[in-house]
Each structure stands twice: as structure tokens, then as C-alpha cells.
Amino acid sequence: MFIVELNEASDQNVSEAVSSELGGCHWDCDTESDHSGE
Amino acid sequence: MYKTLCGPIAVQVEVTEMCNDTCRHCYNFFRHDGYVCKTMSEKEVSMVVGELQKYQVIRGVITGGEPLIVPNIFLKLAEGMASIGMRTTINTNLILFNKAIGTELLKIGTGTIMTSLIGDTPELHDFVTQNPGSWEGTVNGIELAKSMGFRVLVNMVLTKWNIHRVREVGNLVGSLGVDTFGATRACAPGPIAKDFHKNLISVEELRESLKTLYELKEKWDYKVDIFEHYPWCALGDLKKYSYLARRKCTAGITSCTIGADGELRPCGHSSMRYGNVFSEGLSKPWMKMNDWRKQIYSGSCIKCNFFNRCTGGCPTEIQNSLDKKDHHCTSGEDVISLPISKEEIISLDPDCVCKLNEKIILRKEEFGGTIGTRNGEKLLFVDKKFFETLLNLKDRKFSIRQVSVEFTEDLEQVIQVFSVLFSKKMIVK
Numbered sequence: 001m002f003i004v005e006l007n008e009a010s011d012q013n014v015s016e017a018v019s020s021e022l023g024g025c026h027w028d029c030d031t032e033s034d035h036s037g038e
Numbered sequence: 039m040y041k042t043l044c045g046p047i048a049v050q051v052e053v054t055e056m057c058n059d060t061c062r063h064c065y066n067f068f069r070h071d072g073y074v075c076k077t078m079s080e081k082e083v084s085m086v087v088g089e090l091q092k093y094q095v096i097r098g099v100i101t102g103g104e105p106l107i108v109p110n111i112f113l114k115l116a117e118g119m120a121s122i123g124m125r126t127t128i129n130t131n132l133i134l135f136n137k138a139i140g141t142e143l144l145k146i147g148t149g150t151i152m153t154s155l156i157g158d159t160p161e162l163h164d165f166v167t168q169n170p171g172s173w174e175g176t177v178n179g180i181e182l183a184k185s186m187g188f189r190v191l192v193n194m195v196l197t198k199w200n201i202h203r204v205r206e207v208g209n210l211v212g213s214l215g216v217d218t219f220g221a222t223r224a225c226a227p228g229p230i231a232k233d234f235h236k237n238l239i240s241v242e243e244l245r246e247s248l249k250t251l252y253e254l255k256e257k258w259d260y261k262v263d264i265f266e267h268y269p270w271c272a273l274g275d276l277k278k279y280s281y282l283a284r285r286k287c288t289a290g291i292t293s294c295t296i297g298a299d300g301e302l303r304p305c306g307h308s309s310m311r312y313g314n315v316f317s318e319g320l321s322k323p324w325m326k327m328n329d330w331r332k333q334i335y336s337g338s339c340i341k342c343n344f345f346n347r348c349t350g351g352c353p354t355e356i357q358n359s360l361d362k363k364d365h366h367c368t369s370g371e372d373v374i375s376l377p378i379s380k381e382e383i384i385s386l387d388p389d390c391v392c393k394l395n396e397k398i399i400l401r402k403e404e405f406g407g408t409i410g411t412r413n414g415e416k417l418l419f420v421d422k423k424f425f426e427t428l429l430n431l432k433d434r435k436f437s438i439r440q441v442s443v444e445f446t447e448d449l450e451q452v453i454q455v456f457s458v459l460f461s462k463k464m465i466v467k
Contacts, residue, residue, distance in 0.1 A: 001424040001447045003455055004405060006291065008039045009346050 040291045040331040041405050045093030045324055047417065048293040050101050050306055051086060053078050053112050055298045057104040059131055059167040061156070063195050063224035063237070066103065067309035068297075076298040077108050078115070082316055086296060087118030089320035094401045096410045098126040101306065103298065106134040113142050120146045123412055127152060132179025133172060140186045151183050152191040152265070156199075158206035166199055177214070184215050191218040193265050196247055197237045204250045212258030219254060220263040221247050223366065225307060225355040235359065241272055241366045248279060269339070270348035270373050272366040277375035284377075286349040290330025292417075296320075304330045307354040337362055342370045386457045388438040388449060392465045393431075400428055409464055416462040423447075424455060 055068045055075035068075065078086070090098065098119045105112040105128060112128075119126040127150040128143070135151075143149070155176055157163035163173035183190050192211045194204065204221050211219045223244055226235050239247070251262040267285045270276060276283045289304035296302055300316035302323035303309070313323025333340065335357055339350030351364025359365055386392070397412035407425030409418040420428070427445050438456050442449040459465045 001427060001445070001451060001455055002421045003424070003458060004041075004419050004421050006041050006043075006419050007346055008041060 039333070041403075041419070042325065042328070042331060043292065043408060044401065044403055045320055046095055046292060046294045047408065047410065048097040048099070048288070049090060049095050050099040050293070050295040051078075051115060052102055052295060052298045052306070053083070053100055053105050053115055054103040054108045056107045057102060057131075058107060058133055059104065059169045059172055061154075061167050061195070062199070063166065063197050063234070065225060065307045075103065077103075078111055078298050078300075080111060080114055082300060083111060083115045083118060085316055086300075087115070087122060089315055090119065090124060091122040093320055094399055095124060096399060096412070098124045099129060100126060101129040104131055104134070106130050106132075106139065109134075109139055113139070113146070116143060116148045117146050120148060125412065129153075130179075131167075131172065131176055132183065133175030135179040135182060137182070137186070140183060140188065144186065144188075149187070150189045150191070152193060153180060155180075155192050155194055155207055155211060158203055158210045162200055162203065166195075166197070177210075180211075180214050180216065190216045191220060191263070192216045193220040193222055195224050196221055196239050196244070197224045198239060199237065201239045201243050201247065204247050205254065208250065208254035208258070212254065212260060216260060218261040218263050219251070219258070220265045221251055222265045223247075223268070225266065225352050226358040226365065235365070238365050241368055244268070244272055244366055245274060248273070248282070252278075267349065267352060269351040269364055269367045270344050271342075271368045271370060272372075274372050275375050276373060276377040280377035280379075283348075287351075287353060289353065290327035294324065294327070302327075305354065307352065308357075337364070339364070339367060344370050344373055383457050383461045386438055386453055386460050388442070388453055390467060391435050391437050392456070392460070392467055393435045394428065394433075395464050395466050398464050400425065400432070409459070411462070411464060416464065418458065418462060418464065420455075 054077035055066070056077060100112060100115055116126060126148050128148060129152050132153045153176060155163065156166040157173065160173035164170050180190055180192065194200065194207045208219050223239055226238060255262045264282050264285065267287045268282060270283060273279045273283055289308065294302055294304055295306045296315050300314045301311040302313055302315055303311055304327055312326040315323065335353035336350040337356040339345055342350065351367045355364050356362055395411065399410040399412060401408040402425065406419065406421040409420060409428065410416065427441065438452050439449065442452045456465060
């Protein structure tokens with residue numbers, strides 16, 4: 001029972017998997033719609 | 039190489055190629071060569087919605103051209119996407135926005151609009167859009183949309199023509215009460231790249247625009263963003279710009295664009311076509327995009343130490359540029375800090391009773407499954423055993439210890455993976 005990386009070049013472990021979300025590009029304004037900025 | 043998903047997670051739909059502006063920086067390949075513009079028919083819109091439903095696509099962007107030129111078709115698409123539970127936003131210049139369209143959109147449940155404002159004055163904005171009166175139309179549209187309760191995001195496309203006006207445009211949109219201000223670089227668009235590259239901002243100007251954005255954020259208390267992927271070496275201080283570093287090139291990996299002619303393309307910037315959704319459905323052309331999943335268009339970035347996490351600039355920009363390189367890629371040596379994740383993993387008590395979030399999406403994949411939330415904010419990819427377990431847990435309450443026993447899995451491992459789900463609100467107490 002594992003979380004997997006979409007990128008096969010990355011290690012398959014939880015900490016990497018957490019960063020596996022692909023944030024989106026190309027005028028997609030709704031990635032992380034609860035975003036707070038920095 | 040990225041794993042192949044059964045379909046995209048996010049899709050941009052170009053409902054029409056027609057536009058009332060003719061922006062000098064426009065990346066639409068069909069906007070620059072006397073091309074006869076197409077618009078989807080109602081029947082084609084229904085087909086697109088059917089395909090999006092079939093592959094449980096989570097998030098959609100309705101774009102163009104200018105969608106509001108064809109209000110009936112555009113509203114039919116918005117309604118169709120909403121009816122299948124997709125989170126949908128609209129990209130429009132707002133010139134043709136009115137109360138009737140706004141009311142319909144709110145009724146459908148589509149309350150987010152993104153628009154472009156190129157300058158703080160009509161002279162500058164209209165020069166770039168090549169449409170006299172467009173500044174006034176867009177500003178009036180922003181005011182109306184805000185007064186109706188829309189979440190409005192304003193993007194300023196940065197070129198040599200307006201790079202010196204970021205602060206002024208940011209102040210104007212702040213006074214209009216917008217929710218987010220973005221200042222995003224223009225990339226070299228395909229057909230006009232050779233003439234256009236001199237109008238691209240430099241990497242120094244790009245970095246200065248980021249500083250200005252964050253100063254504006256302090257002043258106006260709106261959110262700031264960039265609406266394209268920036269290479270990490272251009273961002274430089276990724277700790278400071280962690281939020282901006284989240285945007286990657288997702289073309290052909292988790293996202294794609296459906297053109298008004300039904301052709302599936304990796305993204306709105308690219309003119310590469312992989313098949314027609316109207317005649318072949320979504321899956322067949324999507325499966326052909328392996329070249330994007332192999333990242334073969336990433337140029338020399340592929341050798342960079344940060345490539346896997348950065349994704350290496352814009353592949354279409356690389357293809358279109360004169361030196362086959364993203365204009366703003368410098369060197370991995372310019373990355374002076376790494377991004378920080380705000381997401382904290384909370385370790386779940388094994389006896390705590392949980393259930394799956396009602397808004398969770400479980401999509402079967404060849405390798406296991408995609409787990410998403412209905413609003414498309416959170417994603418996770420899991421192996422077959424984990425996916426089957428989650429399917430089994432639908433519509434019932436469970437504890438981590440129960441899962442460990444019932445599915446004969448090591449308790450520590452179950453705690454670890456379910457804690458990630460809990461942190462992403464995919465399971466709730």
C-alpha cells in the first residue's frame with residue numbers, strides 16, 4: 001500500500017510523493033484555490 | 039519519464055478561436071496568420087463534456103480566443119462541466135461581459151474569472167491588444183464582475199512594452215478590489231517567434247517583476263501569482279518564492295488543451311496535435327503524448343540537477359526560441375534556496391475513526407489510481423493495493439488499525455499513507 005511518484009525518475013517514498021502534485025501552468029488560475037501566497 | 043494517466047486531470051477548452059482583441063503577445067498559434075477561426079458547435083460541446091466525464095477530469099478552464107464572443111456555446115460548456123462536477127474557471131477579456139452572462143454563470147456555479155490587463159492606461163493596453171476601447175471594456179468588466187461577487191484574477195502579460203508599469207497596473211487592480219494580481223512573462227509564441235523574441239523581458243526584468251509583485255501584495259493584501267511555469271533558476275530564491283515554484287510544466291502529463299477544432303494539444307501554447315477528440319474521443323490522442331511524458335522537448339535543462347523538481351522551463355518556448363532554450367533559463371547555480379512545503383503531515387491515531395471525504399475522486403489507473411479532491415486542489419497517485427483499499431472504504435467508517443488488519447498491511451505503513459490522505463483532507467474524522 002504505497003503512494004507513488006508520477007515521475008518515475010523520483011524516489012518512491014512519502015516525502016517525495018507529497019511534492020508530486022503538479023501545480024499546473026498555462027493560465028490555470030485555480031491551482032491551490034485556497035492559496036495564501038507568501 | 040512520467041507515468042501515463044488514463045486521461046488528463048486538468049483540461050483547457052478553447053471554445054472558439056475568435057477574439058475581439060489581437061494581442062501582440064498572444065500565444066494562440068491560430069491568431070497570427072490570416073487563419074479562419076473556428077468555434078465549437080453545441081453538439082461538439084456535448085461530445086467534449088461526455089469525454090471529460092468518462093475520464094473523470096477534475097478541473098477545466100474555458101478559454102479561447104475569447105469565449106464571450108459565443109455566449110450560448112460558452113455557457114453550454116460551462117453548464118456541462120459544472121453538471122459533471124468539474125471545477126471550472128473562465129479566461130476572458132471581459133469586454134463583452136454583462137449582467138445576464140454573469141447571472142447565468144453564477145447560477146451554474148462558475149464563480150471564478152481570469153482576465154488580462156496589459157497596462158494602467160488605455161494607450162498602453164490598447165496598443166498591445168490592437169483594439170481601441172479594449173482597456174475601458176476590460177476595466178468595466180472587472181468592476182461589474184466584482185460587484186456581482188465573482189472571484190476575479192487579473193493577469194498582466196509582461197513584455198518590453200509594459201514591463202516598466204507593473205507597479206502601476208498592480209495599484210490599479212488593487213483599487214478595483216480584485217482577488218489576485220498576476221504578472222506573467224510572455225513566451226515566444228510559435229508562428230511569430232522570430233519577430234517577437236526582442237519583445238521578451240530579460241531575466242533581470244523578470245526577477246524585478248517578482249519583487250514588485252510581493253511589494254504590491256503587502257500594500258493591497260491581495261494574492262499574487264504567476265500564471266505560467268517559471269524555471270527555478272529564473273526564480274532564484276525559491277524559499278522566498280515557494281508559492282510560485284509550485285507551477286510546473288504539466289503539458290501532456292496531467293493537462294492538455296482541446297482546440298475549437300477538437301484537436302488535442304499538450305497545452306495552449308503548442309500547435310502540436312495528437313488527434314481529434316470529436317472523432318476519436320479523449321483517450322486515444324492523450325495516449326499518444328508520450329513524447330511529453332518523456333520530456334524530450336526540455337532541451338539542455340534535462341542535465342540540470344533540479345530538472346525533476348523544476349521541470350525545466352517551457353518546452354514550447356524552447357522549441358520556438360532561436361537558441362532552443364527557455365529565454366529565462368540561466369543555470370542551476372542561480373538557485374540560491376529551495377522551496378519550502380507548507381503542508382504538514384499529521385500522524386493519525388490508529389484508533390481514530392475516519393471516513394473518505396465525500397468530495398474525493400477515485401480514478402483507476404494502470405499503475406493503481408489517482409486520488410483527487412473535487413476542487414482539484416490536491417492530488418495523490420497510489421499503487422493498486424492502496425487504490426483497491428480506498429474503493430473498499432467508500433461509504434463506511436474505519437480506523438487505521440481496522441484497515442491494517444482487514445487488508446493485511448503493516449500498521450506503521452497504513453498510518454503513514456493515511457496520514458498523508460488526512461493532511462490533504464481526502465479522509466476526515
